[in-house]
């Protein structure tokens with residue numbers, strides 16, 4: 001079944017920039033899709049539309065795989081942690097915004113931190129963590145609401161190769177257990193091929209899909 005689909009979507013920003021033109025893209029439930037292409041080709045715009053952070057100018061979206069506002073999580077390149085707050089409080093944030101106390105959220109937070117191998121760092125501050133660990137906190141914060149759909153916008157783009165490859169294999173392992181629907185934006189074609197069922201190649205000017213490449217390697221990969 002389809003999780004998210006864009007049908008003949010155009011996106012023209014208020015300043016007249018044509019970011020997407022005639023984009024048709026259907027993501028199946030449990031599918032891991034990567035979006036690759038040069039800077040400015042519209043990858044982030046696709047994610048923003050999927051997340052409901054922007055509306056299409058023409059065309060329409062279907063989101064049968066998104067059940068509610070907690071069912072989708074967005075991870076950015078910048079981990080965007082609150083620097084004044086501990087790991088625990090950072091991961092609590094999405095639940096806090098829904099009115100759930102720290103005490104009541106504790107088991108969910110602990111489970112999310114365990115997934116990203118950050119148990120024991122609950123009381124650390126972001127400044128005490130490496131780039132890869134900050135990204136793990138950011139992923140834990142995304143997973144704490146137990147979403148079915150993960151939108152990731154170059155989540156490992158700022159990391160060194162070692163951290164990146166470690167996070168890639170951990171992400172794949174988690175996907176094998178949870179089977180989220182993932183749309184993953186990256187500049188790194190190796191990462192896209194390693195992680196995905198399908199690589200969607202976008203071109204610059206004006207935000208079109210050039211090719212969709214199925215990756216014919218069955219899971220598990222190792």
Ligand code: ADP
Nearest residue numbers: 013015017019038039040041042043044045046
């Ligand atoms: P990518 O993620 O592939 O780098 P984006 O989706 O961010 O591409 O951007 C696509 C195009 O839309 C670019 O030309 C970009 O400058 C432009 N753009 C993105 N966001 C906005 C915005 N809020 N207002 C105007 N133009 C934007």
Ligand code: ADP
Nearest residue numbers: 013014015017039040043044045048076077153
């Ligand atoms: P990202 O894709 O990294 O999340 P944005 O979508 O905010 O970042 O911006 C992508 C590109 O669009 C950047 O090149 C940025 O300069 C440009 N951009 C963002 N907002 C606007 C805007 N309001 N007007 C014009 N260009 C914008």
